[in-house]
Amino acid sequence: MTLHNNHSATIPEHTRPIKLPSDMPQSASVTSDPTSNPSNAPQLADETCIEIANFNAWYGSFQAIDDLTLKIPRNQVTAFIGPSGCGKSTLLRWINRMNDIVPTAHSKGTLRIHDLDVLSPSTDVVHLRRQVGMVFQKPNPFPKSIYENVAFGPRLHLKLRRGELDELVEWSLRKAAVWDEVKDRLHAPALGLSGGQQQRLCIARAIAVGPEILLMDEPCSALDPASTLAIEDLLYELREQYTIVMVTHNMQQASRCSNRTAFFFEGRLVESGPTDDVFTKPQQKRTDDYVRGRFG
Numbered sequence: 001m002t003l004h005n006n007h008s009a010t011i012p013e014h015t016r017p018i019k020l021p022s023d024m025p026q027s028a029s030v031t032s033d034p035t036s037n038p039s040n041a042p043q044l045a046d047e048t049c050i051e052i053a054n055f056n057a058w059y060g061s062f063q064a065i066d067d068l069t070l071k072i073p074r075n076q077v078t079a080f081i082g083p084s085g086c087g088k089s090t091l092l093r094w095i096n097r098m099n100d101i102v103p104t105a106h107s108k109g110t111l112r113i114h115d116l117d118v119l120s121p122s123t124d125v126v127h128l129r130r131q132v133g134m135v136f137q138k139p140n141p142f143p144k145s146i147y148e149n150v151a152f153g154p155r156l157h158l159k160l161r162r163g164e165l166d167e168l169v170e171w172s173l174r175k176a177a178v179w180d181e182v183k184d185r186l187h188a189p190a191l192g193l194s195g196g197q198q199q200r201l202c203i204a205r206a207i208a209v210g211p212e213i214l215l216m217d218e219p220c221s222a223l224d225p226a227s228t229l230a231i232e233d234l235l236y237e238l239r240e241q242y243t244i245v246m247v248t249h250n251m252q253q254a255s256r257c258s259n260r261t262a263f264f265f266e267g268r269l270v271e272s273g274p275t276d277d278v279f280t281k282p283q284q285k286r287t288d289d290y291v292r293g294r295f296g
């Protein structure tokens with residue numbers, strides 16, 4: 001599943017080709033490109049999904065990100081690490097233009113998802129956010145039933161019959177590894193679930209609309225150790241189909257779950273690379289100090 005290479009910010013949403021996971025219910029593929037075949041498409045090693053170049057971001061006159069260049073590969077988990085206030089969440093939130101809701105936020109530079117110019121004023125933000133799902137620090141299900149939480153996005157974006165929607169809800173909940181725990185109470189309030197179950201429900205809600213990218217801002221920081229492990233296992237599974245970018249303060253989590261790590265300090269990217277390299281043979285002393293817990 002990917003944003004189509006010919007993706008244009010000016011094509012009306014309902015006609016845009018969107019590839020959905022090959023194992024997603026066929027009924028959900030009503031807007032997909034009939035010529036595309038994601039399951040058979042060769043996976044290019046380290047194919048870039050998100051390209052960030054000379055990117056700067058401000059809140060008013062305060063510069064939160066300073067001349068940052070980074071390529072985020074497709075179908076891998078990339079962890080953003082660094083001390084509090086170094087700009088990790090700011091960068092994450094620019095990838096799906098969440099910062100649009102912050103009146104003082106502005107940016108300059110390049111931020112592309114394949115051929116899509118994320119920062120262009122002509123980019124359709126609703127469509128962008130369908131392609132780039134987000135999971136927050138604190139699980140935030142809607143005050144609706146478990147079923148309705150997952151069905152909400154597909155109802156907006158896909159014209160499905162009831163049976164098809166049921167199938168998609170089940171697929172999403174299974175993918176998010178929470179189906180077995182909720183299948184007998186789909187119409188019960190989502191807020192009655194445990195924190196870890198709510199977070200997996202939020203992941204199911206995010207993937208139900210067929211995103212290519214999942215942004216996760218400290219997705220386990222509000223969870224107990226067992227729920228954290230469940231989410232970490234899930235990340236491992238999901239990376240086969242999704243490009244995942246995760247902010248984490250937990251060094252063990254970054255080293256357990258991510259393929260690549262980017263270390264930020266005071267708004268700048270200090271270094272990035274395969275997670276093993278960043279943790280075991282960092283290029284920069286500051287990275288070494290941080291991953292060894294000497295500061296931060």
Ligand SMILES: Nc1ncnc2c1ncn2[C@@H]1O[C@H](COP(=O)(O)OP(=O)(O)OP(=O)(O)O)[C@@H](O)[C@H]1O
Nearest residue numbers: 059062064082083084085086087088089090091102
């Ligand atoms: N809405 C905002 N308005 C003004 N300044 C902001 C806003 N959001 C973040 N900042 C500032 O931008 C800088 C980067 O913040 P950001 O949240 O991106 O850091 P972070 O690395 O994610 O931190 P943490 O790990 O504590 O979440 C910080 O100095 C922060 O105070």
